[in-house]
Amino acid sequence: MPASSTLQQNINIYSTNAFAGNDTTTASGQPLQLQASGGINYEWFPTTGLSNPFIANPVAVLTGTQTVTYTVRAFTSLDCESFDDIIIQVYQAPEIYLPNAFTPNDDGLN
Numbered sequence: 001m002p003a004s005s006t007l008q009q010n011i012n013i014y015s016t017n018a019f020a021g022n023d024t025t026t027a028s029g030q031p032l033q034l035q036a037s038g039g040i041n042y043e044w045f046p047t048t049g050l051s052n053p054f055i056a057n058p059v060a061v062l063t064g065t066q067t068v069t070y071t072v073r074a075f076t077s078l079d080c081e082s083f084d085d086i087i088i089q090v091y092q093a094p095e096i097y098l099p100n101a102f103t104p105n106d107d108g109l110n
Contacts, residue, residue, distance in 0.1 A: 018074035020086035027093040032060045038082065039074025046070070062090045 018038040026032045036042050036056045044053040049068070051059040062068055068088045075081050 016074045016076045016080050016082045018072055018082040018084040020070060020072040020084040023087040023089075025089040025091065026060075026062065028063045028065065028090050029061065032062070032088065034058050034060055034070065034072075034086065036072040036074060036084075038084070040077055041075040043073045043075075044070055045073075060088065062088065064090065065092045066090045 016039045019036065021035050024032070034044070034050075034057060036044075039056075042054065042056045044050055044058060047053040049060045049062045050070075051061075060068075060070070068090065069085050070088065071083055071085050073081055073083050
């Protein structure tokens with residue numbers, strides 16, 4: 001039986017840890033800046049409402065009242081990939097905001 005030998009070699013592990021950001025809320029029709037991290041190249045999907053789905057920080061403009069989940073795929077220089085999601089609650093805001101926390105003439109009425 002032949003003798004066995006041990007081979008030692010350093011191994012580089014290239015990992016990515018995609019982060020799409022914290023879940024958030026936005027007003028309908030208002031721009032929302034997304035901020036991904038954890039890679040050097042990115043791809044967002046779905047692409048609906050995004051200014052550019054192939055960058056880390058696209059601007060999303062969503063309308064109506066809805067919940068949208070975006071997934072980002074982050075890549076390393078060797079195409080290792082990881083995924084993360086961000087959930088965005090979109091609400092329809094009133095067109096005019098009227099404050100009711102003060103009364104200009106102190107009569108208790110706004």
